[in-house]
Amino acid sequence: MNSIKRLLTLLSVMVLIGLLIVIAGWGLSRGAATVLLGIINYGLLIGAIAFFALTFLLIYAIIMLRAKRVIPKLLKNAVKISIRMLYPVLVGIGKPLGYDKKTIRNAYAQLNNHIILSNEYHFRGEEIMILTPHCLQKSTCGLRVTQNPDLCSRCGQCNVNDLVGLKEKYGIQLAIATGGTLARRKIMELKPKAIIAVACERDLISGLQDVKDLPVLAIVNRRPEGPCINTEMDILEVEKGIRHFLKE
Ligand code: SF4
Structure with missing residues (x-):
């Protein structure tokens, strides 16, 4: 399996983890014993939603880029930011699942290249x-x-x-x-x-x-x-x- 496909599998696992955290965070927020605990749980919930959204965005962009479909520049920029932000998480979650750093780095480089090759340039x-x-x-x-x-x-x-x-x-x-x-x-x-x-x-x-x-x-x-x-x-x-x- 090439490194991009492996990355997609890993991201899908992350989506599931994000979803579980969102559900757990939502349940905890509703049942929080104190206001402070409620605020902390809501904070965690918002963080988990952002994590979930970034991961989902990345999966969508990878599928579109691999299919050579045009994606808006705004989405490309969002992907660049999300791969930067998610990289340490990918390495952390990937390790116990048997993903070595080289595979994740290779996929990261390939994804970066997909974005570059989908843009037009006219440099001297x-x-x-x-x-x-x-x-x-x-x-x-x-x-x-x-x-x-x-x-x-x-x-x-x-x-x-x-x-x-x-x-x-x-x-x-x-x-x-x-x-x-x-x-x-x-x-x-x-x-x-x-x-x-x-x-x-x-x-x-x-x-x-x-x-x-x-x-x-x-x-x-x-x-x-x-x-x-x-x-x-x-x-x-x-x-x-x-x-x-x-x-x-
Ligand atoms: S001369 Fe140039 S091509 Fe030949 S070994 Fe040195 S760097 Fe390489």
């Missing part, structure tokens, strides 16, 4: 930035591509070669960062209007939570030798993302 090449961690560079290569990707001699042993090719082809910006702090600095310096981020699930989710005002297409890398060394990417997926943002 230089307004688009590809952001990737330096573990993409072949570990035996000593060239300082993190300082300047153009220093790559294009030997073809790693995907930096392909990314430099895309940079030249579309005139985009390319940043290869050694960590989250440097990645944030590159975004501040280069001021892109759209980002294509390639990284592991954990870094992508933390980046998506940091960068709230820009469209970010999140592409999960491949790690044939384990995490953080000689990672790879699907260069066709990256190029598809560039073309989507360009809308040639």
